[in-house]
Amino acid sequence: MVSNLAHDKARAIAEAVPDPELPVLTLGDLGIIRDVAASGTGVEVTITPTYSGCPAMNTMGMDISLALAEAGFGPVRIKTTLSPAWTTDWISAEGRAKLQAFGIAPPGPRGNDAPVACPLCGSTNTGEISHFGSTACKALWRCLACREPFDHFKCH
Amino acid sequence: MPATSIALATDPLLRFILRRADDALVLGHRLSEWCGHAPMLEEDMALANIALDLLGQARALYAYAGVVEGAGHDEDAYAYLRDPADYLNLLLVEQPNGDFARTIVRVWLYSAFMDLWWQRMTASKDAQLAAIAARAVKEVAYHLRHAAAWVVRLGDGTPESHQRAQAGLALLWPYAGEMLTSEPDEAALIAAGVACDPETLRAPWLGRVKAVAAEAGISLPTTPFSQQGGRRGHHGEAMGHLLAELQYMQRTYPAAQW
Ligand SMILES: [Zn+2]
Numbered sequence: 001m002v003s004n005l006a007h008d009k010a011r012a013i014a015e016a017v018p019d020p021e022l023p024v025l026t027l028g029d030l031g032i033i034r035d036v037a038a039s040g041t042g043v044e045v046t047i048t049p050t051y052s053g054c055p056a057m058n059t060m061g062m063d064i065s066l067a068l069a070e071a072g073f074g075p076v077r078i079k080t081t082l083s084p085a086w087t088t089d090w091i092s093a094e095g096r097a098k099l100q101a102f103g104i105a106p107p108g109p110r111g112n113d114a115p116v117a118c119p120l121c122g123s124t125n126t127g128e129i130s131h132f133g134s135t136a137c138k139a140l141w142r143c144l145a146c147r148e149p150f151d152h153f154k155c156h
Numbered sequence: 157m158p159a160t161s162i163a164l165a166t167d168p169l170l171r172f173i174l175r176r177a178d179d180a181l182v183l184g185h186r187l188s189e190w191c192g193h194a195p196m197l198e199e200d201m202a203l204a205n206i207a208l209d210l211l212g213q214a215r216a217l218y219a220y221a222g223v224v225e226g227a228g229h230d231e232d233a234y235a236y237l238r239d240p241a242d243y244l245n246l247l248l249v250e251q252p253n254g255d256f257a258r259t260i261v262r263v264w265l266y267s268a269f270m271d272l273w274w275q276r277m278t279a280s281k282d283a284q285l286a287a288i289a290a291r292a293v294k295e296v297a298y299h300l301r302h303a304a305a306w307v308v309r310l311g312d313g314t315p316e317s318h319q320r321a322q323a324g325l326a327l328l329w330p331y332a333g334e335m336l337t338s339e340p341d342e343a344a345l346i347a348a349g350v351a352c353d354p355e356t357l358r359a360p361w362l363g364r365v366k367a368v369a370a371e372a373g374i375s376l377p378t379t380p381f382s383q384q385g386g387r388r389g390h391h392g393e394a395m396g397h398l399l400a401e402l403q404y405m406q407r408t409y410p411a412a413q414w
Contacts, residue, residue, distance in 0.1 A: 049291070051208075051209065051212065051291075051295065052208075052209050052210075052211075052212025052213045052215070052216060052291055052292060052295055053205075053207075053208030053209040053210070053211050053212030053213075053295075054208075054212065055208065082216070082284070082287035082288060082290070082291060083283070083286070083287035083290060084290070085287070085290040085291045085294070086291075129198065130198040130201070130202060131202065131298055131301065131302050132198070132201050132202035132205040132206070132298075132302070133201065134201065136205055136208060136209065140198065154298075156294055
């Protein structure tokens with residue numbers, strides 16, 4: 001018999017794991033953790049992959065397994081589910097605030113062409129330099145007010 | 157001892173999945189050849205990002221092919237342990253990159269089609285294919301937007317860039333028709349709503365391509381779609397060279413792991 005407490009604890013540990021490429025975000029902030037099920041035979045964590053080609057997905061699974069093992073949970077099984085597809089709408093409000101504070105313009109709501117505000121000075125006088133940035137999730141933008149380049153977490 | 161190749165079952169669903177997985181893997185491999193060689197840093201990152209998306213799509217499809225076949229083959233077995241004649245990709249995607257303009261024109265022609273194709277596949281009666289499509293459709297929209305913008309910039313650019321875009325299109329055009337054709341063993345899958353009939357995408361694809369070509373000031377060739385056969389494993393010389401590089405490590409050191 002596994003208590004609800006163990007479930008909650010396992011879930012909290014999995015959600016607190018930092019994103020390997022954007023360590024200001026936790027996996028909980030990113031919204032990829034669908035389910036955490038602790039039972040007498042171990043823990044099963046279900047995650048939704050972000051981008052098809054995101055090379056961080058394997059690392060995320062490993063980091064979750066390690067964090068749970070360190071807290072005494074095990075064995076850990078990582079299950080991925082494709083449907084429904086992950087969307088940036090699942091990034092938490094706290095996650096968006098962290099991105100902003102880190103200098104990355106957070107994604108706007110899907111299907112809404114809201115202007116992208118510069119994370120440094122707040123101006124919306126901005127423009128895209130390249131659709132493709134340093135990772136699959138980011139595009140390269142620049143601010144025409146303060147002249148600084150910045151990353152924008154793409155709406156997906 | 158070199159690793160032995162795997163033999164494939166002839167199940168139509170398996171072949172349907174492998175055809176699209178092979179397209180994505182082979183084009184992804186071609187685009188990854190640009191890594192460190194693109195004309196500018198932003199474009200280096202863009203081509204590598206597109207290659208990664210395609211590799212990810214191929215992996216999801218190969219993983220599902222393994223489930224469908226039920227012969228214990230994983231993603232790596234499909235990618236590394238098949239001979240050229242067992243690869244079922246379009247001839248379009250295996251052609252050498254050529255220059256940057258030709259590379260971009262290929263991504264444009266392919267993505268303009270795949271954007272339509274994945275949209276339709278989100279309604280596939282096969283739940284796993286629909287789930288893979290739901291993610292891929294968002295990615296290919298980006299690839300198409302990026303490639304089409306470049307086609308316009310090149311076609312409407314300098315005489316040199318215009319000539320290169322036009323030459324790339326002339327070279328690739330005869331291969332483009334294979335995307336729009338279904339294979340006889342796909343008829344039942346199409347009837348069952350599992351597969352999308354590419355013939356029905358011919359007109360919308362042509363419409364999109366025409367619109368971008370007009371904006372770019374390049375003309376669509378009038379040559380017929382004469383080159384086909386990849387879907388049945390009939391490949392050109394370039395495919396053998398591509399696989400020799402792609403498979404080298406696993407063939408030389410079977411089951412090697414990082
Ligand atoms: Zn600014």
